[in-house]
Amino acid sequence: DYLNSTPSAAKEYEALKVNLAKQASIDNNREKYLMGKHDFIVFTLRKALAKSYLGKTVNIKIDRPVGSMHPKHPGIIYPINYGYIPNIFGGDGEELDVYLLGVDVPIKEYTARIIGIIHRRNDVEDKLVAAPEGLTFNQNKILQAVYFQEKYYESEIEIYSKL
8 A cells, every 4th residue: 555655665666676686696595685675665664654644643642741851861851742652563663653742841641633754764763743733833843843852863854734
């Protein structure tokens, strides 16, 4: 479904298979071919999962409220609420993370709409961006809000837009 709705990903997959097949015939190494396909499929499933939440309303458990410290990096203080969607697992094997914009007080739980995805190029997971119903944020506003943590990653922000 994701490949059907994302032609660029489908083309990338076809090109990858052709390149892997050529390399496998040169190296006589089918295992390398299979691992290359596996890695692409894992990556694609990660992207498809994140994209499936765009525009949806979700319940977010907040485990790092505004003003809290990062559990592994005490120098990082959360200027926004940060949590996860319970029982939905991301690319790192942990529950799918969500930045919550537009709620400036510490909270424990919140129902909001997913308005964007932060696609990390140099990490195993992507992050969702949520906001209260009716609030919108452009890419620059999202980047400003999440920069405290995203500055350590190469990423691009995808914004939900109704078609």
